[in-house]
Amino acid sequence: MARKIGSRYTAHQILGRGSAGTVWLGEGPEGPVAIKLLREDLASDQELVGRFVQERTALLGLEHPNVVSVRDLVVDGNDLALVMDLVRGTDLRTRLDREKRLAPEAAVAIVADVADGLAAAHAAGVVHRDVKPENVLLDMQGPLGPGGSHPALLTDFGVAKLIDSPRRTRATKIIGTPDYLAPEIVEGLPPRASVDIYALATVLYELLAGFTPFGGGHPGAVLRRHVTETVVPLPGIPDELWQLIVQCLAKAPASRLRASELGARLRELQPMLAGMPPLDVDEPDTEPEEEPREATPDEPVSSARVRRGAVPLVPGAKPADSNRDTHTSMRVPAPDELAGGARGTARAPRAAGAPRPGSARHRAVTRRRRLVLGGAAVALAAAVGVGTWLATSGDDAGTPRDSHHSSPASP
Template sequence: MARRIGSRYVALKVLGRGASGTVWAGEGPEGPVAIKLLREDLASDEVLVARFVQERTALVSLDHPAIVGIHDLVVDGSDLALVMDLVDGPDLRTRLEKERVLAPAPAAAICADVAEGLSAAHAEGVIHRDVKPENVLLDTRGGQVRAKLTDFGIARLVDAPRRTRATRIIGTPDYLAPEIIEGLQPTAAVDVYALGTVLYELLTGWTPFGGGHPGAVLRRHVTEPVPGIPGLPAPVAEVLAACLSKAPAARLTAREVGERLRAALPALAGLPRFDVPAPDGGHPDGRAHRGETPPPLPAGVVPLVSGTEPDSSRDTHTNLARPTFPAPPITPSRHRTTHRKRRGRTVATAAIVLVLAAGGAIGWWYSGRGDDPGPRQPVNSTVSPSTGAGVNGTPGNAAKSADATPDTAAQAARVPSWPRWAGLPVPPVQLTGGPAAAQATADRTYVVQRDGAGQPWATSGDGAQYADWQRLPAFKAGEDLALVSPGQGRVDALAVGAADRLLYRCSLTDGKWGDWVRLDAKTRITGAPAATMSGDRMEVVVRSGDALASGTLANGQWTGFSTVPSAPRIEQAPALTASAPGTVDAFVVRAGDHAVLRVPFTGGAWREPQRIGIAGAGRPAAAWTAEGGLVVVLPDAAGRLSGAVPGAADTDPWRPVDLAKSTQDGAAAVAAGAGRVDVYVRTQSGQIQVAPSA
């Protein structure tokens, strides 16, 4: 039965229930949403409602592709609700229950997504405080899996002093950092510890300290080393060790976790799942170990109290801020005799009392289990891939370095030349910026460009004759446009709104331009967008800050933008082209040295960048020709236009091509197909000119 939430939202059906409330699928003014309706006892708490209102700005401002965005916080009578993005896909716990263990590559990719979301939140002073698989949603739109962290703010809202005073700990015991158990103030490091626990669980099927009485779980976090994962590649083992360090100061930041896991992905590709025996004491699902003693993780994962047996009852209140490198000797693993098991169970209660006396407020943990995130601590921000959208037309080139040469002779099937330039019709207004172009039919190419007020204009022609310029529906673009043809006779123009820096789309169908519609509502874009069709999917890349981000429009569903993990820091807007379905090539200018890099996507993942041997100061443009050749064009610092095409073999360098033309705004457009490659520029005189290839 439908239920109205406030004046703007309607809850339609229940999606799930947790400790803090019920999640509904609903509708709002801008389309489908998820509505988390908190429990009635929470809604009747005046102090909590006041905090709820105070937190609204901070929570709504969290804007990152790896965070389930909060649209609104509603206080209406007995209703207290968070209105969030509706994610099409299961949570990570559901996937774990189905698969039990993930292969290293998808496990690392998921945790890299989460790390990037945490980094963005920490930069805004928001700590999650309940990172666990239940709070990670897997967005499957567009055929790609992107992890998104949800339930930001729940723990902070519910964590009023009079609710938590000596009664319970906010969070789920399996994922609690030692300092939380010790009663210290939580920082961003508690989220990193929880994320390390999630990564461990994805790789092995259980958490490193889970199983048995909650008191025993809490004690293990503080006193015991992390059981190792035999065969885990060193880069991931090092990340895991640093994340699960007992000392908060020794942990990586969320940004560092994301960067290191992204860097490790190529080495993890194709590795099978690990088959690691469960530790003594078992996992909550009841599995028992096989008697092996796993080796410890690398230096950095150390007990706070060394030199004593892990199960002994002792004071565990120690200094959590001390560095841990080099590590002191590792204490024995949690594998012990039946007698020790029996004794461990008898001291569990005493251990809880000691932890309480040391500074914690450990009560019956289960009352806080389920949906509680919370407070705040700044860190650094990263943008996110999970897996991006883009690709290389030559799948065999996945592992090349940043200065590699191009791929195969097929890419250099024909080297085009541009012997003549011709002017397009004079527009009725003064145009500015660079053009965008796309071939919609065998004999019709469309060109769009904005005027000084940001209003887009368009013309079309066959390379020799062009129609008069036509004004598109009213819009104020803040950057140059992108143009792509999703089908015969159809064209989509993409633009960045001047006011909000978000992505918009305007479509030409049956010869008529439709209204501008916002395509992405989250990612603020720096510079012009770039787009191409890869099969029946529209791939889009943008520069967001100094990062390359990608998104996909497939079957009318937009995935949102995620950071391209292998791309360096970039300057200028990117270029994008595709040679075949499932492949994309992004071209970027690397920040610092202005080197032009090709960033390929193939086999479902972004690959390492390849330097193509030319440098430029303007925005690149690129296209795959119908004959299988790749052309890259960009201006130099003086505006002179040059290009490059691949050599005839892997050992050949990219070959420069001089187009004998200068641009006014450091940008050009390339449209390929039907036996020709047209290059468009706005010249020093302000005229739009075209050079069809010979």
């Protein structure tokens, strides 16, 4: 059902929903547009509306082929909306969900495009703060690049900053998506351009491996890993590419490359990646899911099968199994919490096809092993018992044991 957005735009149909708002296919004076309509509770926040207007000039002035341009910002009654260019295609998360992981050449080409867009934004003084596959759009009508990749454009500039108002998130809160948060954000430092580089390197790792380097399990555990753990190497990629990823995932922001440097270096590596197939690795083991259990008589059946960590992280949002929701608000971990969890928690990738601990397949394999080992133990005990009986009975009867076992070999 169509609805008016301000005096110049009409929203026709919903394209997607996120925790910050809803994206509509719309129409404006110059043709089709995408309209991101923020949640009503955000639109009613007068402080946020003021910040929205202050950001108008910076966002409208951000123009680059790898950035989804913001055409207008609308404040009209209860409506707070960003009007953006319409990209005919899909987001990177959808492609990743479909293909699991990308060939290195295609992954590097996509990330190089995003790095170029970030370079333009950073030069204009704009930090994205929420770089992740959901915010990377693939233009299916654009020319194919290396590895058959479509042009990549970064969207949702300014949304994280708008929502991260001082009243909404004090020094004890973090705004962001756990899997992609730079360590300095977890430690409560203000976001600089380097947080986007860290997040983009995380995206590159995910495109290659099919999982993020520090994700998995409860969001608190994810935050701790960002601060305390070292990224686990990925087998099968050139060392030059791996060293680039490691540098951009450095804990110290000053050690990371700038966006323009990252884009240039990635394009230099593309020729050596031509024809390489996707990596053959499985996601590392994380905290296993709780075992399903029977409900007690006074307990609803549905509550007996709740996944650990499936709690709403955004005020007003429904519980979800994913911790990749946009603009998640989290408590800043205390220093003692960050200091305690690194030992023994490194997430090394499993061999392809290996079962995950805690999964049904892993339990079945474990049971089979126990049965095999138990059978072997019984057989061994029986053999030992028979041997002992023979030795005892032979001695008791006064008959010699098999002489060729007891006698030394003749010369």
